Amino acid sequence: MTETTDTAPGRAAGGKTRATGRPARPGRTPTGPRRRSWRDAPLRRATPWLFLALPLALLITFTYVPVANMVFYGFTDWDGISPDRNFTGLDNYVQIFTRPELFRVFLVSGYYLAASFLQIAVALYFATVLSFDLRFRNLFKGILFFPYLINGVAIGFVFLYFFQDGGTLDSVLAWLGVTTDHPWLGDPASANTSLAGVSVWRYTGLNFVLFLGAIQSVPGELYEAAQLDGASRWQQFRHIIAPGIKPVLSLSVILAISGSLSVFEIPYIMTGGATGTSTFVIQTVKLAFQFNKTGLASAAAVVLLAVILLITWIQRRLVPDDKVDLT
Amino acid sequence: MTSDPAAAPPARRRRPPVGTALTYLSLVAASVVVLLPLAVVFLTSLKTSEEVADGGALSLPGNWLNFENYATAFTDGGMPAAFGNTAFILFFSIGGTVLIGSMTAYAIDRFDFRAKRPVMALFLVATLVPGVTTQVATFQVVNSFGLVDTRWAPILLYMGTDIVSVYVFLQFIRSIPTSLDEAARLDGANAFTIYRKIIFPLLKPAIATVVIIKGITTYNDFYIPFLYLHSEDLGTVSTALFRFKGPFGAHWEAISAGAILVIVPTLVVFLLLQRWIYNGFAQGATK
Numbered sequence: 001m002t003e004t005t006d007t008a009p010g011r012a013a014g015g016k017t018r019a020t021g022r023p024a025r026p027g028r029t030p031t032g033p034r035r036r037s038w039r040d041a042p043l044r045r046a047t048p049w050l051f052l053a054l055p056l057a058l059l060i061t062f063t064y065v066p067v068a069n070m071v072f073y074g075f076t077d078w079d080g081i082s083p084d085r086n087f088t089g090l091d092n093y094v095q096i097f098t099r100p101e102l103f104r105v106f107l108v109s110g111y112y113l114a115a116s117f118l119q120i121a122v123a124l125y126f127a128t129v130l131s132f133d134l135r136f137r138n139l140f141k142g143i144l145f146f147p148y149l150i151n152g153v154a155i156g157f158v159f160l161y162f163f164q165d166g167g168t169l170d171s172v173l174a175w176l177g178v179t180t181d182h183p184w185l186g187d188p189a190s191a192n193t194s195l196a197g198v199s200v201w202r203y204t205g206l207n208f209v210l211f212l213g214a215i216q217s218v219p220g221e222l223y224e225a226a227q228l229d230g231a232s233r234w235q236q237f238r239h240i241i242a243p244g245i246k247p248v249l250s251l252s253v254i255l256a257i258s259g260s261l262s263v264f265e266i267p268y269i270m271t272g273g274a275t276g277t278s279t280f281v282i283q284t285v286k287l288a289f290q291f292n293k294t295g296l297a298s299a300a301a302v303v304l305l306a307v308i309l310l311i312t313w314i315q316r317r318l319v320p321d322d323k324v325d326l327t
Numbered sequence: 328m329t330s331d332p333a334a335a336p337p338a339r340r341r342r343p344p345v346g347t348a349l350t351y352l353s354l355v356a357a358s359v360v361v362l363l364p365l366a367v368v369f370l371t372s373l374k375t376s377e378e379v380a381d382g383g384a385l386s387l388p389g390n391w392l393n394f395e396n397y398a399t400a401f402t403d404g405g406m407p408a409a410f411g412n413t414a415f416i417l418f419f420s421i422g423g424t425v426l427i428g429s430m431t432a433y434a435i436d437r438f439d440f441r442a443k444r445p446v447m448a449l450f451l452v453a454t455l456v457p458g459v460t461t462q463v464a465t466f467q468v469v470n471s472f473g474l475v476d477t478r479w480a481p482i483l484l485y486m487g488t489d490i491v492s493v494y495v496f497l498q499f500i501r502s503i504p505t506s507l508d509e510a511a512r513l514d515g516a517n518a519f520t521i522y523r524k525i526i527f528p529l530l531k532p533a534i535a536t537v538v539i540i541k542g543i544t545t546y547n548d549f550y551i552p553f554l555y556l557h558s559e560d561l562g563t564v565s566t567a568l569f570r571f572k573g574p575f576g577a578h579w580e581a582i583s584a585g586a587i588l589v590i591v592p593t594l595v596v597f598l599l600l601q602r603w604i605y606n607g608f609a610q611g612a613t614k
Contacts, residue, residue: 044518045440047434047438047518048434048435048438048440048443049434049440051430051431051433051434051518051522052430052431052434052435052446054427054430055427055428055430055431055493056446056449058427058483058486058487058488059449059450059453059487059488059490060449061468061487062465062468062483062484062487062488063453063456063461063487063488064449064453065464065468066461066462066464066465066467066468067456067461067464069464069467069468070460070461070463070464073463073464073467080467122357125353126353126354126357129350129353129354130354134350134351134354135351136354138601140354140357140358141605142597142601143357143358143361143362144357144358144361145605146361146594146597147361148608149543149547149593149597149604150547150590150593151546151547151549151564151565151568151589151590151593152547152549152565153549153565153566153568153569153586153589154568154586154587154589154590157368157568157571157582157583157585157586158364158365158368158586159364161364161367161368161371161384161579161582161583162364162367166383166384167367167384168363168364168367168384168385170384171367171383171384171385172363172385174383175385201360201361201364206608209605209608209609210609213605213609258457262457262459262460264459264550265549265550269549269569281459281460284460284463285462285554288462288463288466289466289554294463294467297463298463298464301460301461301462301463301464304457304460305456305457305460305461308455308457308460309455312455
């Protein structure tokens, strides 16, 4: 499917020819010559709005109203229940950036960010490898992608068992001759590394399929020509594959950054945010729904939203007009 | 020119790179990493609690047909109700998403109206707002409608905040020639008839994509049911499984059975619809 950005010219021109013709009842004009007047009718002009009414209502109610409210709550000390709230200015924001226990969740994102770059590298490797004609190619593709489809809670339990004392990981290590009684989820550094590893396990498949699609959309003749010219594997990767996947790669980096800032499921299900594994979203959810600090939580959410918008904006700046199109 | 005969391709099929053995080794290693944690949980789900307590994680179950844990997970874990709730939510949110997405795409692509650009911008900007961040305030909106702890809260949220499907439809609708609309209009069809009789049926491939992506992400979603459905009997598959953590505590055989119960439908769908799923997610993620 290719992207056609402009609408059909005939339609665009037709829409502009108003002002002549008399108002006719739409849907009742059976013949050609009166078609133009059909376009002028008020109902005709209202038609797109009839189609858009419900979608727009939902969009505004569940996206824009919350964002606006959130910005407003961020300046108050509201607890989410009581009718009265006091305007506290920037106090919530000052707290977020000065109270170390509120700010340190940003550091946890670092683990996930590092992990997502590992994830992109692994996905890129396997996408390159599987773009060649290998035996069992579809089987490997399916295996690598499947984790992405699995329910997050199920993944959480699978890996709780994996990391637990005497669980899968310990047993495999023992089988390999390494005995360890290291509690994998026991201290912050090890726990965060383990959880970030789970996130790599879960999400590599998506990156892999995106990269594979991009690589395969490069016409095969290019490789053949390059091979005839004596280009090495690395040169083929560098000059044919890499430019072909640049848009998807930049998209993946953005998803990696915004994703690592908004990690929630895996750590919440596996550790509940204990032993220093709390992330920004876990903390916000706890502030809002456990400690009834809606004001503070809103301010935190505004900060996260601003950071993500900023990153997206930077990406649009750096890689302008990259049309990502795979199908 | 290379002298290697393998490098001169006789057909369009490309040969694998030099270190073929290493390539396969890496693929097999990756497969083990993916499958081993799942396989161990599957084995655990077939063990008795004594076997789990005494044997190692990699030991095999004594009786391969021991489905007792599945019965426990199914009945004590409230899985039938959870699957029912999930099906209910899936049905309405997928139906709604398809309807809303296709209507939006139709209105934006097939009509010229003054506010077209602002409307498109409204949808575009909304893709940038990550849902997880705004839930603090969304919760208050849903609460003001009195919908918290009803299945309509997740349904409305899944329907109303899915902009990806609008893009999938928008892209597809552009490939449907407008001459079809025009011809139908000459025959006296109004905009609603054109949408219902011409555009909607032709959108089938896009609908399939949206149904698959939406279906799998909704089935897997934990965050929204966790925030909005507190009652025990309103749990979805995700939240019902999450509740295993308490009562089943260290009963890994029951928890494993629950996890496998949740994974199996996904596996079946994946095996049946592989090609659609790859394309669907690739399309969905790049929008």
